[in-house]
Amino acid sequence: MRNILAATALIAAAAISTAAYAQQKLSADDAIKAAFAKAPDDWKDRLMPDETMKHCSAFKNNPPAAIAAQIQKAAKASIKYPDDGKFMGDWKKGEAIAQSGYGMRFTDYPPQRASGGNCYACHQLAPKELSYGTIGPSLLNYGKLKGFKEEAVKAVYERIYNSHATLPCSNMPRLGANGVLTIDQIKDVVALLMSPESPVNK
Ligand code: HEC
Secondary structure (H helix, E strand, O other), rough: OOHHHHHHHHHHHHHHHHHHHHOOOOOOOOOHHHHHOOOHHHHHHHHHHOHHHHHHHOOOOOOOOOHHHHHHHHHHHHHOOOOOOOOOOOHHHHHHHHOOOOOOOOHOOOOOOOOOOOOHOOOOOOOOOOOOOOOOOOOOOHHHHOOOOHHHHHHHHHHHOHHHHHHOOOOOHHHHHHOOOOOHHHHHHHHHHHHOOOOHHH
């Protein structure tokens, strides 16, 4: 009963604040900004959608061909490639990065260590990990299914760096372009997906 009362109070509070925002005619973007008034300066950009997000929201992730092409072009231009021309690092490090959801949250600020890729939150990868999300397709046997081909290795790198370069308005985070993962970390994750020795392909 107390829980129900508490929940009702919460819903009422939410309704009141929603109504308050509606009265002030705040947009959803402004409401989000207002909710993070104390965000550190180098955080604030993240509260407003960039060009890509604006387009994707305006067209509910289904932009007309010309806009999709524009998004894709900008995404391709954002990709930085490894200096040594090698796309694969260490799959063991990649597995740790795929497991880690550290980074970019208020509680991780200022950062104490490198961010993770949080891949398991959306994808199945190595079969040993039973806890995974299903927003993204299963990546089990990914390298094997791609025949471990060189062009597939590069394609995975690009996909992780900025998914909109492959699929405009993709729901996958832009892990390289948004500075979540470094080039070396992305190489480690590519190895997790594409190396024949990786548990993903065994
Ligand atoms: C918030 C959820 C989310 C996270 C986190 C995420 N992805 Fe994705 N990923 C998706 C979605 C949704 C798709 C399908 C849409 C697309 O292809 O862009 C996808 C697609 C992919 C694909 C293409 C699969 C194919 O069909 O060929 C690869 C490869 C991939 N993700 C790898 C990763 C890796 C590696 C990580 C961690 C570094 C990761 N993803 C993190 C949601 C996510």
